[in-house]
Amino acid sequence: MIASVLVKRAGMAIVTLFGVAVVVFLLLRVAPGDPIAMMIGAGASASDIADLRARYGLDQPLLVQFGIWLAGVLRGDFGVSISLRRDVLELLAERLPATLELAGLACTFAVVIGGAVAVLGTLLRRRKGEAVLDGVNGLLLAVPDFVWALAFVLLLGVLWPVLPLSGRMDPSVGVPFVTRFYLTESVLTGRFVIAGDIIAHMVMPVLALALPLAAVIARILKDGLSEAMVQDYVLLARVKGMSELRLVVGEALRNAVGPTLALTGVQFTFLIGGTVIVERIFAFPGIGSMAIDAVINRDLPLIQGLVLVFGALFILVNLAVDLAVVALNPRLRHG
Amino acid sequence: MTVPLLAVSHLNAVVGRAGNAPVLRDVSLTIARGEVHGLVGESGAGKSTIAKAILGILPHGIRITGGSIALEGEDLLTFDAVTLRQKLGPAVSLIPQDPQTALNPGRRIEAQLTDGLRLWKGMSAKDAHARALQLLEEVQMREPARVMRSFPHELSGGMRQRVLIAAAFALEPKLVIADEPTTALDVTVQKQILRLIRSMQERHGTGVVFVTHDLGVVAQICDRATLLYMGKVMEQGNVSDLLNKPRHAYTKALMEACPRYDQPGRGLAPVPEEVFAACRAEIAAFDQAGAGHG
Numbered sequence: 001m002i003a004s005v006l007v008k009r010a011g012m013a014i015v016t017l018f019g020v021a022v023v024v025f026l027l028l029r030v031a032p033g034d035p036i037a038m039m040i041g042a043g044a045s046a047s048d049i050a051d052l053r054a055r056y057g058l059d060q061p062l063l064v065q066f067g068i069w070l071a072g073v074l075r076g077d078f079g080v081s082i083s084l085r086r087d088v089l090e091l092l093a094e095r096l097p098a099t100l101e102l103a104g105l106a107c108t109f110a111v112v113i114g115g116a117v118a119v120l121g122t123l124l125r126r127r128k129g130e131a132v133l134d135g136v137n138g139l140l141l142a143v144p145d146f147v148w149a150l151a152f153v154l155l156l157g158v159l160w161p162v163l164p165l166s167g168r169m170d171p172s173v174g175v176p177f178v179t180r181f182y183l184t185e186s187v188l189t190g191r192f193v194i195a196g197d198i199i200a201h202m203v204m205p206v207l208a209l210a211l212p213l214a215a216v217i218a219r220i221l222k223d224g225l226s227e228a229m230v231q232d233y234v235l236l237a238r239v240k241g242m243s244e245l246r247l248v249v250g251e252a253l254r255n256a257v258g259p260t261l262a263l264t265g266v267q268f269t270f271l272i273g274g275t276v277i278v279e280r281i282f283a284f285p286g287i288g289s290m291a292i293d294a295v296i297n298r299d300l301p302l303i304q305g306l307v308l309v310f311g312a313l314f315i316l317v318n319l320a321v322d323l324a325v326v327a328l329n330p331r332l333r334h335g
Numbered sequence: 336m337t338v339p340l341l342a343v344s345h346l347n348a349v350v351g352r353a354g355n356a357p358v359l360r361d362v363s364l365t366i367a368r369g370e371v372h373g374l375v376g377e378s379g380a381g382k383s384t385i386a387k388a389i390l391g392i393l394p395h396g397i398r399i400t401g402g403s404i405a406l407e408g409e410d411l412l413t414f415d416a417v418t419l420r421q422k423l424g425p426a427v428s429l430i431p432q433d434p435q436t437a438l439n440p441g442r443r444i445e446a447q448l449t450d451g452l453r454l455w456k457g458m459s460a461k462d463a464h465a466r467a468l469q470l471l472e473e474v475q476m477r478e479p480a481r482v483m484r485s486f487p488h489e490l491s492g493g494m495r496q497r498v499l500i501a502a503a504f505a506l507e508p509k510l511v512i513a514d515e516p517t518t519a520l521d522v523t524v525q526k527q528i529l530r531l532i533r534s535m536q537e538r539h540g541t542g543v544v545f546v547t548h549d550l551g552v553v554a555q556i557c558d559r560a561t562l563l564y565m566g567k568v569m570e571q572g573n574v575s576d577l578l579n580k581p582r583h584a585y586t587k588a589l590m591e592a593c594p595r596y597d598q599p600g601r602g603l604a605p606v607p608e609e610v611f612a613a614c615r616a617e618i619a620a621f622d623q624a625g626a627g628h629g
Contacts, residue, residue, distance in 0.1 A: 126395065232436040236499075239390050240451045241424015250450075254441040330441060330486040 005326065006319075013315045020311040021073070021304070025066050028300050035082045035298040056082060069304065078308075079301035083293070088305040092287065096309065097180035098168055099275055099286030105183075105202060106209035106271060111264065113210065114217025121218070122225040122248050140215035145274040148208035149281045156204060166283035169198045205282045209274050213267050220263050224256030231255075258325050265321030269314050338408040339365040340542045341389065341510055346402035348384060348393075348566075358384050358397060360567040360621055366510070366559075371536060371543040373553040373560035373574065375589075381566035382546045386512045389544065390429060391419045406510070425455040428503040430513040430532070434495035434520070438487035444498055445483040451506050470501040473538075474531060493524040497531065504535050510542045517552065529556050550593045554578055562586055564614050567621060584610050 036052050053059045057068055072079055078088035117137060124130040157165040164170070169182060175194055179185050183202070186195040228234065229252050237251045272288075279288035287306055294302040326332045348359040359381050366372045374382040387393045389404055391411065403410045406426065414422060431437040438447060448470065449463035458466065464483075471479035474497040487495060496516065503511050513532060517525040533556050536543050545557055553560050553574055560577055562570045562585070570583040581587045591604040 232431055232433060233439040235392060236429060236431055236437050236502075237439070237450075238392060239423070239427070239429045240502075241420045241454065242450070243420070251439055251442075255439070328441070331488050 009319050016315060017311055024304055024307045028303060029062060033298040035300055038298050078305040081299050081302040083297035083299040088301050092305055092309055094180060095287045095290050099288055101181060101183045102205060102286055103271055103275055106206045109206055109210040110213035110217055114214035117218035118221035118225055119248055121222045123244055137215050137218050140211055145208045145212050146277045148211055149278050152204040152208060163203055164201050167201060168285055169201055205278050205284055208278050209271055213271055216267055217260060217264060221260040224259055225252050228252035228256045258329060261321055261325050265318045268317045272310055272313060340368045341366040342405045344403050347400045348397055349400055350397050358566045362568055364561045366542050368542055369540045371545055371557045373557035374544060374546045375553055375560055376563035377548060380563040382563055386514050386544060386546050390512060391423060425506050426508055427510045428508045430499055430503045430516040432515040432518055434492050434499055437499055438495055440487055444485050448502050455506055470505055474501045492520055496528055500531060504539055507539060512544045514546045550589060565618050567618055585614050
């Protein structure tokens, strides 16, 4: 059952990624802005410009350009960044781990906070606390991630400067890392002082990304829980004498998480989108802040590579979510 | 005089924000140990409300305005929620109406049969497993070991109801509330389930409150019965007396409206409008008297 789903989804993923590649490639070439104009000075001669265009293959017909690029991608060659003059794949491999750690931590945080708020709200239902909690949650729902980021910068970075404002870790730390997953690696190798420094750098961006997602999760999960709490099996468990917390967590939760999980998968896209601006605000060296530079410089190969990575991330996360939904629901699991 | 297992006395309840619509009108009934007591009436007669009041799970909006519900002499209405849970959990259980919705679709049968045992009897996982298996055999479940590993959607309606009966008797409760346990089942399965509840009840010496709208079921399974109309007791007594020598016109009319397998070819008579009118007049008179007191 799960294997056949996997095969089907892998096939769909390839089709989707191809579509993404086509659209991105075409859009970038239709949109105004010339990468060559961005990279050389105002006094360049026409022949210099023609030379550069030829070097990056920009003088070829569109279809040929696409063919060359796609053939490269299939071989694992994403081309060379025009503005950074470096291999795109190398740049992505360098920056992606930082974003993955950021987004992963933000998502975990959002699930924990949102889940706790939903359970608490269900326990408090029909009491005064519920209205307060719903009100606060509604407020959180209305504040976007970049506003949180700016507010944190102002509060915890400037007015009461307790947290480092920018970067991924203290630049004076000269510890060699084997991988680019600095946080994961420092925790796994027991270098907790460094891990603490990295976490201190991540608190604000993680919270900025996590709070809006947490509010969405809390809202949807609480709806699911309220629906489950009036089911007969919860009533029967109540008659058995189970505590209110056990009714919510032990009986209702497992039947309520399905829709929340599916929605979290979709919301993850917004979280990835959010990393672009949040990474920028905190000068966090991930693929998000790199994407902004790439767009400003009309760095076509880099933008294409970044968009493919974003697309692949989205597909992978949603596949994982779908599998989790199946795994959690015995009726789906047994087909 | 010995204290009855359950004594509901002068129970009054109202529904609605204004609290002016009575749903129970001075209901009193007692249930002895090992007795099967039928609560009979049409929909809206208050039979389920009484059952839910005993279990402490009245829906929001229904409020008890007077009377008491005493389990072995202890008034349940005076307990706070946590104490009530601890008193009722091991002592009173429920066989619900709809086996399709009463089992958690996300948990295995084993988990749902053993959780009560582990919570109230402090059994180890292994002991609880053995006891659950034994219970499934007791309710004549085929392949109990496989059923234990199953999820509810893998079982038929009759099998689920057997699981729920096993769960209801798992803790050796003093009282089992059966809330129309056969209504949602196939006619052929209904009879087996009724027989099963009766045999479990006899074996364990359990008192049973049997909520039903079916006088045929009452005749088959109950020792005594209380007949309700609009939340008021119309007639109460031994089932044989109630069915053979009904005193109240409403009981008589209901008997006429009930199919009899021992008298095939006998037509069914709807309850005559005069009988309803008389019942309503009786209730109006009762409410009037109550208003006079207040």
